[in-house]
Amino acid sequence: MAYPPAAHSSPPRQPSVKVILAAADVSRVVDRIAHQILEKTQGAADTVLLGIPTRGVPLARRLAARISTFEDVTVPVGVLDITLYRDDLRRHATRAVGPTDLPPGGIDGRRVVLVDDVLFSGRTVRAALDALSDVGRPASVQLAVLVDRGHRQLPIRADYVGKNIPTALAENVKVTLAETDGEDEVRLFGGEPA
Numbered sequence: 370m371a372y373p374p375a376a377h378s379s380p381p382r383q384p385s386v387k388v389i390l391a392a393a394d395v396s397r398v399v400d401r402i403a404h405q406i407l408e409k410t411q412g413a414a415d416t417v418l419l420g421i422p423t424r425g426v427p428l429a430r431r432l433a434a435r436i437s438t439f440e441d442v443t444v445p446v447g448v449l450d451i452t453l454y455r456d457d458l459r460r461h462a463t464r465a466v467g468p469t470d471l472p473p474g475g476i477d478g479r480r481v482v483l484v485d486d487v488l489f490s491g492r493t494v495r496a497a498l499d500a501l502s503d504v505g506r507p508a509s510v511q512l513a514v515l516v517d518r519g520h521r522q523l524p525i526r527a528d529y530v531g532k533n534i535p536t537a538l539a540e541n542v543k544v545t546l547a548e549t550d551g552e553d554e555v556r557l558f559g560g561e562p563a
Contacts, residue, residue, distance in 0.1 A: 389534055389542070390555035395515070398531035399428070402513055403435035405529050406482060413442050415508075416480045419449040421497050422467050424486035427548035428515060432484060445472030449483065449504075454496035469504060476505040482529070486544040488514040491523035516555055518542050 390398065410416045413436050420429030426448050433444045450467040452458075483497050494512060501510065513529035518536045532555070534542060540559035547553050 387557045389557050392553040395553040399431050400435055402529045402531055403432050413444045416444055417476055418446045418482050418484055421485040424544055424546050425484045427546050429484040447472045449500055451496040451500045454499040476507045478508050480509050481507040482511045482513050484513045486515045487542050488517045488527050491521045491525035494525045495523050516542055
C-alpha cells in the first residue's frame with residue numbers, strides 16, 4: 370500500500386527586521402543634528418530644546434550635551450508632555466499624564482526646538498504645538514527628529530532630520546535608546562520576510 374507523500378509545512382514566515390542605525394550611527398546622527406542646530410540658530414542663541422516623551426526627552430538632553438561640547442554653550446532643556454492634546458485618546462488605552470517641565474526662563478520670546486524620535490503622520494507634532502501654545506509664546510518653533518519615515522497626514526516637516534527612511538505603511542520603525550531601553554538602535558520591522 371502506497372501512502373501519499375507527507376505534506377511539508379513550512380514554518381510561519383517572520384516579518385523581516387532590519388537594523389537601520391546601530392549605536393555608533395545614532396551617535397553620529399545626534400552629533401550632526403547638534404551641528405545643524407548650531408548653524409541654523411547662530412550658535413544656539415536664545416534657543417530651548419523641548420523633548421517630547423518618551424524618547425524625545427533623552428534625545429534633547431543628548432543634543433544639548435553635544436552642543437555644549439562643540440561650542441561651550443549651555444542650551445536649556447525641558448520636557449513637553451502632550452498626552453492631553455493627542456487626538457487618539459478615545460481609541461487607545463488611557464495614558465498617564467506626565468510632567469511638562471520648562472527650563473528656567475520659560476519659552477516666551479525664545480526659539481524652541483521640539484525634539485522627538487520618529488516623525489510619521491505629524492499628529493504627535495500637532496499635539497506638541499497645541500501643548501506649547503498653552504505654556505508660552507515662543508518666537509519660533511523648529512522640529513528635530515532622529516528618523517523621518519514619511520506618510521504625513523498633516524502639513525508638518527522637520528527642520529533637522531537624522532535619517533530619512535522610506536517605509537511602507539505596514540512597516541514599523543522602532544527606536545531604542547540607552548536611557549530608556551538599554552541600547553541605541555533604530556530598527557525597521559515588517560515588509561517582506563527576510
